[in-house]
Amino acid sequence: MNSNYEDVINAIKETINIREASLHEPNFSETDYNYLKDCIDSNFVSTVGNYVDRFSKLISQYTNSKYVIPVVNGTAALHLSLLVAGVKKGQEVILPPLTFVATANAICYNGATPHFVDVEKNTLGIDPEFLRDYLTEISTKKSGKLFNKKTGKIISAIVPVHIFGHPCRIEHLTDIAKEFNLVLIEDAAESLGSFYNDKHTGTFGLAGTISFNGNKIITTGGGGAIITNDKKFADQAMHLSTTAKIDHDWEYLHDRIGYNYRMPNLNAALGCSQFEHLDSFIIKKRKLFLKYEKNFSNIKGVQIFKEPKNARSNYWLNTLFINKEIFDKEKILKLTNLKKIKTRPSWKLLNKLEPFKNCPSSVLKVSQELEETIINLPSSPFLVD
Numbered sequence: 127m128n129s130n131y132e133d134v135i136n137a138i139k140e141t142i143n144i145r146e147a148s149l150h151e152p153n154f155s156e157t158d159y160n161y162l163k164d165c166i167d168s169n170f171v172s173t174v175g176n177y178v179d180r181f182s183k184l185i186s187q188y189t190n191s192k193y194v195i196p197v198v199n200g201t202a203a204l205h206l207s208l209l210v211a212g213v214k215k216g217q218e219v220i221l222p223p224l225t226f227v228a229t230a231n232a233i234c235y236n237g238a239t240p241h242f243v244d245v246e247k248n249t250l251g252i253d254p255e256f257l258r259d260y261l262t263e264i265s266t267k268k269s270g271k272l273f274n275k276k277t278g279k280i281i282s283a284i285v286p287v288h289i290f291g292h293p294c295r296i297e298h299l300t301d302i303a304k305e306f307n308l309v310l311i312e313d314a315a316e317s318l319g320s321f322y323n324d325k326h327t328g329t330f331g332l333a334g335t336i337s338f339n340g341n342k343i344i345t346t347g348g349g350g351a352i353i354t355n356d357k358k359f360a361d362q363a364m365h366l367s368t369t370a371k372i373d374h375d376w377e378y379l380h381d382r383i384g385y386n387y388r389m390p391n392l393n394a395a396l397g398c399s400q401f402e403h404l405d406s407f408i409i410k411k412r413k414l415f416l417k418y419e420k421n422f423s424n425i426k427g428v429q430i431f432k433e434p435k436n437a438r439s440n441y442w443l444n445t446l447f448i449n450k451e452i453f454d455k456e457k458i459l460k461l462t463n464l465k466k467i468k469t470r471p472s473w474k475l476l477n478k479l480e481p482f483k484n485c486p487s488s489v490l491k492v493s494q495e496l497e498e499t500i501i502n503l504p505s506s507p508f509l510v511d
Contacts, residue, residue: 134428134458137421138467138503141414146466147504150341150443153407158399165395173368175391177398182351184401185336188318189326191353193360196389196397197367200315200337200350204232204285206387207333207352210363211309213238213283218274218486220284220308222252223475223493229287229313230476241274241281242477242487247496249434250445251294252286258302260488265306272306277486283309288317288327290502291343291442292433296322296330303331311335315350318343319408319440328353333363338393343407343440343507344400346393410507411441417510418444418503427452444503458501472500 139145165177182194197203213219215237221229223242230240243260246253265272265281272281286299296312303310310331314320317327318336328334333356338349354360370384419430427449433439448455455471462469475497477487 130425130427130452131458131461133425134422134453135462135465135467137418137425138462138469140421141417142467142504142509144509147468147509148506149468149470149502149504151506151508152340152345153403153506153508155399155403157402158396161395161399162392165392168391171392172390173388175394177391177394178389181346181389181394181397181401184398185351185353188401188404189329189334189353191326191329191334192355193353193357195352195354195360195363195367196394197350197352197387198389198393199339199348200313200335201228201232202367202385202387203335203337203350203352204229204311204313204315205235206363206366206385207311207335208232208236208238208283208285210359210366211283211311211332213309217280217282218277219282220252220257221313221476222287222289223477223487223490224250224289224472224496225287225313225476226315226473227476227479228315229285230482233285234481238282239279240476240482240485242475242482242485242490242493244488244490245289245493245496246295247492249294249437250289250292250431250496251296252284252299253492254295254298254302256488257299258305261302261306264488267307270307272308274486281306281308283311285311285313286331287313287315288320290431290445291317291320291440292431293317293320293322293327293437293439295434296327300330314353316342316442317440319404321438323436324438329355332356333359338397338400343411343442344397344404346389346397346400349389349393349397351389407507408440410510411505412439414505414507414510415441415444418446422446442505444505446501446503447499448501450499455499455501468504470502472497472502
């Protein structure tokens with residue numbers, strides 16, 4: 127093996143201090159088991175129970191959001207948010223191509239079309255300056271709505287994503303959304319515990335969505351949440367997430383098509399317990415980043431991604447940039463995974479996936495470069511111990 131590749135593998139090993147490691151594992155304690163047992167003993171394990179309300183309050187207090195709607199996963203949260211925001215069939219929604227497929231899927235669930243716009247290297251999120259220039263070029267305003275001059279469709283919303291837990295320049299994107307009459311829904315699935323200018327991600331637009339999947343910084347097994355400061359939006363999202371059922375002591379009355387998206391009490395019980403450890407998880411993950419940064423600092427041709435300016439990141443996934451002239455990305459992935467050190471590339475750009483190949487798109491020069499040079503490293507919080 128080339129010594130350069132040995133240096134990379136040794137840097138990872140020196141950081142994580144164990145022979146084998148997954149990309150990101152959940153971290154459980156006795157408290158988690160106690161909360162789950164208490165929930166089971168109560169017999170309230172589905173969508174009714176005290177833990178759902180308790181979990182909502184914890185999220186509300188932590189993110190400084192007035193309203194929280196816990197749901198079954200982050201994708202459902204995004205689907206519902208776009209629906210309540212008024213995204214309709216035949217419209218287009220701006221998003222980055224460098225994100226998990228759920229972002230685009232949720233747009234399509236509403237009958238809308240994903241419209242991909244390039245990102246920037248410093249944040250991994252949508253490039254605000256590029257976006258403004260691009261929208262100025264390809265769109266026109268009519269009767270308060272933004273139309274794509276090429277497709278003739280309304281561009282109704284934008285979904286910025288905080289990639290790998292790192293805040294994008296969300297304040298700038300919020301300004302652009304207002305300038306072009308776009309609804310802004312944040313995909314903060316990976317960024318619980320991340321802040322931009324001391325304000326939690328997911329709280330800049332009309333609503334934000336969070337994921338509590340098993341690989342996130344805290345988990346409810348499967349789960350997600352919508353956060354918002356808009357009461358009307360929250361009331362409608364809550365109503366739709368509970369099958370649009372009208373309150374009644376015994377009748378089953380539903381006033382529109384709803385969704386069975388409400389988070390079960392059992393999942394929320396685990397979430398309440400996990401929340402007690404969130405701050406310590408973030409401290410450990412930030413220490414893990416510092417160890418990676420130190421151990422990779424003397425290796426030519428690689429660089430650890432550092433949180434953007436004005437941001438405080440949860441470092442959900444530590445990210446390595448490689449120089450393509452020095453390293454073969456696929457070789458690093460193969461060598462590390464053969465040694466049972468789980469690394470992975472970034473997602474394949476969504477515009478390259480079969481369902482989205484014909485979707486509108488800007489030039490994606492930076493996104494393409496990042497796809498070719500990103501490797502995610504083992505990032506579980508306990509690896510720092």
